[in-house]
Structure formats: structure tokens, C-alpha cells
Amino acid sequence: MQTNFPFNHKYLMNVLESIRDGIIIMNPDGDIIYFNDAAETITGYSREEVIGLPCTVLDTDTCVILTESGRQRCCSLFEDGTPIHEKKCRIRSKSGKTVYLLKNAVMLKDDRGEPIGAVESITDITSLYMKELELEELKQELRQHYWFMGLLGNSVPMHKLFDKIRNAASSDAPVLICGESGTGKELVANAIHKLSSRKKGPFVKMNCASLNEYLLESELFGHKKGSFTGAISDRKGRFEAADRGSIFLDEIGDMPQAMQVKLLRVLEEKIIERVGEHKPINVDIRLISATHQDLYDLVAQGRFRQDLMYRVNAIIVHTPPLRERRDDIPLLVTHHLKKISITNDKTIKGLSSPALEILKNYRWPGNVRQLINALEHAAVTCKSDTIEVSDLPDYVFGETGLINNEVEDEADKIKDALTTYKGNRTLAAKHLGISRVTLWKRIKDYNIQV
Structure with a gap:
């Protein structure tokens, strides 16, 4: 315990007044007995106006209900002591404006465990909430014409991709998604799952390039307590987690060969065994995998099993690189610039014609992901509401x-x-x-x- 901590009334008041979140303290009856500066700023009420009044005066939508006898408090905190943790709510400020809040609250108890009041913190998230609304409106607008399960495009290659996704979703066979980095392979996998008969089941993701062979085996198959150093409890693997759903194995071309053998068994027998355990567990999964490499080349190099390749590529879906669908670049630019503008609270109406022409003519080796990064760079450097050629990153002017x-x-x-x-x-x-x-x-x- 810190014996020299300067804990006195004046010190505590200074701490509470310096906090940027609103702090409200109530007595056991729910009457306000403390209201800090930040609470005044957020609600528009001065402390003199609310001290001694019930907390229902703040008209919080989650704490007040309308009854025949008028407004009544309906608060789990005072009813059964259940803490309130990061709850989104809204209040009506003194001026009548709606303020969106993130609220936390706990009961205060004495040494005998008896309630002596409650303390509540409120954070103004109105600007964040309005940005979320704008983004949702933007998505709704795009969904009417150019949006397909999170994928954006109106070009011929994209419409062909949408058709392939629908076809793949109608089957339960393994799917292999091939495409360069940044072309949206994970979005395609998610779309296939959501359109399939397994859509109510889990969608579990795993990147095969992120872990070594032993950690990857534990992640996929799970492990028994004590099977290796650090295995302090039984753990369900991702195959089990994906039961009756889909599992997405990204960068399957980087999977170690020892793991390839085990994956082949899972696909053939629909059975797994946890690391350190010999008890077979039945799993009902649909495999969706992805790679940016040519599996036929990997087979020729001896890095990928041929029998596994024919198992995972029953249905092949190719994601087109951005350079093969340049017609989508203006649409992508418009969409992502609106998102960037909303997120950064900076008005950017668009690109000048010369700047857009440069983006359309660049090869985009990093595809849509690189385009988004370029737009974020340009949004930061531009000094007006229009991105000019001078605002673009240097690499778009030369490809070598x-x-x-x-x-x-x-x-x-x-x-x-x-x-x-x-x-x-x-x-x-x-x-x-x-x-x-x-x-x-x-x-x-x-x-x-x-």
C-alpha cells in the first residue's frame, strides 16, 4: 500500500475535475450529489441545476421509461447492483440537442458491503456516432448499384467474379481463391460463406503463413493440457470452432508439408485429433482457402502436395487485379475518399482530372489496398478540398x-x-x-x- 499517497478531499476533487469524461456521483436514492466540469460541458447543465435532483433529470434513454404515472427510473445498477460497462446511450441536453454517450457505472459500497451510492462516467461520442451514420448511408447508397457482399465494382471482371461467388456458394465443395495480394480474397471467402447453406454457422479464419508448423498445428487442431510447454489447459482448435460452418485458410501455399498431410486427412475423413490426444473428433466443415501463389508451380517444386491440391481446388475463383478492372478506379476512389473524409473529419470532394488519370494509368501492384493507402496519403497532403497531382505519392509517377x-x-x-x-x-x-x-x-x- 502507498502510505504517502496525498488522498484528501481537495486532492480528490482536483482529480475528478481534471478528468475529461463526465463524472456523476449519486446517493443510494439515485439523487445527484456530484457533477464535474466535463459533465456540465457534455449535458449543458450546471452543477447547481442538477445537484439534489434524481439522475432521471438527464433523460437517458436506457435509464428512464414512460409509465402512466410519468417518467420512472429503470436502472439495473440500482435494482440489482449490476455494473454498466461501455453502454451506448443518448441524453437530451439542456438545449434540447441529442447527445450520444458511452456510459460506465458501478455501485459504491462501504466496508460492510452495503450500498452507499453510485458513480458514473460518461463520454461524448456524438461525433463518432454521426460518422458511423454517414458511413452506413454511404454503404446503403452503394449497395443499390455497385455493392456485392462487401465487394465494390461495376466492371465486367467484377460481375464475372460475383457470378463465380454465387456458383461457389451453391455447392459445399472446397473452394480455392487465387489472386494477388490486395485483391479482396478474404472478402470473397466471407461472401461465399454468407451466401451458402452454412451461413448460420461460424466463419473461422486462419493465416497459414503467420505461424510455424507446431503453433499452426495447435491453432488448427487444438491441444490437450500438458501436451507441450505452455499448454496450461485444454484448447479447442479452429477446425472444431468451425464445425457446421466454414474455415478460411489464407496463404495455404505457405502451409508446412507436415501440416499438409494432416489437412488432407481432415478433408478425406472429416476427423481431427487434438495435439497430445488420440481421441478422434468429428468435424463438419466447408474449406475455403486462398493463395497468391501458383499451386501448380509449388507442386512442381515439391513444396505442395499434388493430392492436396486436387482436394482444395474443386472450385477455383480468381480475384482480378486492379489493373484488369481500371473502369472501377473512379468508383473506388469516390467511395474510399468519402470514407477517409468522414473518418478524418476533412472535406475532400474528389480528385482533379489529371490526378485521376494518373491513378487510372498506374499498374497498382498492391491492388485496392495500395490504392486506399495512396488516397490516404493524398488526403493528408492536400491543402484544399480537391486532390491535385502534386498530392499523390511519388511512386505513382513511375513503375520501376x-x-x-x-x-x-x-x-x-x-x-x-x-x-x-x-x-x-x-x-x-x-x-x-x-x-x-x-x-x-x-x-x-x-x-x-x-
Whole structure:
């Protein structure tokens, strides 16, 4: 215990008044006995106006109900002591304006456990709520014409993709989604699941490139307590979690060969065994896998089993790269710029014609993901409500030299981070601001020796 903590009434009041969230304290009857500065700002009421009044004066939609005798308090906190945790609600401010809040509240008890009041914190999330509404309106607008299960496009290649998704969803056979990074393979997998007969079941995802063979086996098959160091309890694997649903294995081409044999057995027998246990468990799953590599080349190189390839590719769906559907670029630009504008609270009406022409003519090796990054860069650098050529990232003006320089710079940064953290990929990824999966891919792509 900290014996020198300056805990006195004046110190506590200073702490409460300095907090940016609204703090309200009630007595056991629900009457307000404390109201800090932030609560005044959020609600529009001064403390003099509310002290001594019941908390229902704030007209919170989750705490007040209308009855024949008027407004009545309906609060689980005072009824049975159940804490309120990050509950979204709204109040009517003094000016009559609706304010959207995130609320937390707990009962205060004395040394004998008897309730002596309650304390509540309120955070104004009105601006965030309005942004969510704008984004939902944007999605609804797009769904009418260009939106298909989270995929955006109106070009011929995209309509062909939508047809393939519908066809794949009508079957229960394994699906292999092939396409470059950034083309939306996970969105396609999710769409197939949601349109299939398994849509009410779980959709479980796993990236095969993110873990080594032993961790991947534990993640997919689960493990028995004590089967290896760190296995402190029984754990259900992702195959079991996906029972009666679909499992999505991304980057299946990077799956270790020992795991390929085990996956083949699952597909053939619909049975798994947890690590450290020999009890067979039946699973009813639909496999959807994806890769940015050519599995036939991997088979020829001896890196992927041929029998497994024929098991996973019963239905093949190709996601078109952005350069093959340039007609969608104006639509994608409009949609993502609206999202960026709403998120960053910055009005950006669009691109100038020359800037849009440059984006349409660039090859986009990183596809839609890279286009979004380019738009985010341009939105930050532009000084008006229109993105000009000068606001675009340098790499869109040349497809060779600039890109190669960027690759070299990124490879050097990764090497430096790995050296600094003595090969610890988790710390290096955190330092670089990327995920461990992304770091692992970059190490492979740039042939960095760890």
C-alpha cells in the first residue's frame, strides 16, 4: 500500500475535475450529489441545476421509461447492483440537442458491503456516432448499384467474379481463391460463406503463413493440457470452432508439408485429433482457402502436395487485379475518399482530372489496398478540398525506379529493426508499425536472412 499517497478531499476533487469524461456521483436514492466540469460541458447543465435532483433529470434513454404515472427510473445498477460497462446511450441536453454517450457505472459500497451510492462516467461520442451514420448511408447508397457482399465494382471482371461467388456458394465443395495480394480474397471467402447453406454457422479464419508448423498445428487442431510447454489447459482448435460452418485458410501455399498431410486427412475423413490426444473428433466443415501463389508451380517444386491440391481446388475463383478492372478506379476512389473524409473529419470532394488519370494509368501492384493507402496519403497532403497531382505519392509517377527504391528502403528498415531487437519478430513488427504476418511476408519477399 502507498502510505504517502496525498488522498484528501481537495486532492480528490482536483482529480475528478481534471478528468475529461463526465463524472456523476449519486446517493443510494439515485439523487445527484456530484457533477464535474466535463459533465456540465457534455449535458449543458450546471452543477447547481442538477445537484439534489434524481439522475432521471438527464433523460437517458436506457435509464428512464414512460409509465402512466410519468417518467420512472429503470436502472439495473440500482435494482440489482449490476455494473454498466461501455453502454451506448443518448441524453437530451439542456438545449434540447441529442447527445450520444458511452456510459460506465458501478455501485459504491462501504466496508460492510452495503450500498452507499453510485458513480458514473460518461463520454461524448456524438461525433463518432454521426460518422458511423454517414458511413452506413454511404454503404446503403452503394449497395443499390455497385455493392456485392462487401465487394465494390461495376466492371465486367467484377460481375464475372460475383457470378463465380454465387456458383461457389451453391455447392459445399472446397473452394480455392487465387489472386494477388490486395485483391479482396478474404472478402470473397466471407461472401461465399454468407451466401451458402452454412451461413448460420461460424466463419473461422486462419493465416497459414503467420505461424510455424507446431503453433499452426495447435491453432488448427487444438491441444490437450500438458501436451507441450505452455499448454496450461485444454484448447479447442479452429477446425472444431468451425464445425457446421466454414474455415478460411489464407496463404495455404505457405502451409508446412507436415501440416499438409494432416489437412488432407481432415478433408478425406472429416476427423481431427487434438495435439497430445488420440481421441478422434468429428468435424463438419466447408474449406475455403486462398493463395497468391501458383499451386501448380509449388507442386512442381515439391513444396505442395499434388493430392492436396486436387482436394482444395474443386472450385477455383480468381480475384482480378486492379489493373484488369481500371473502369472501377473512379468508383473506388469516390467511395474510399468519402470514407477517409468522414473518418478524418476533412472535406475532400474528389480528385482533379489529371490526378485521376494518373491513378487510372498506374499498374497498382498492391491492388485496392495500395490504392486506399495512396488516397490516404493524398488526403493528408492536400491543402484544399480537391486532390491535385502534386498530392499523390511519388511512386505513382513511375513503375520501376521509385518502387525499387522503396523496396530497398523498406528492406533496410526491416533489417535494422530485426538487428535492434535481436531477431525478435514481435518487437520488430511493433517497432515498424506492421503485423507479424506482414513482417513474415516481407522477410520472405525480400529474402532477408534472420
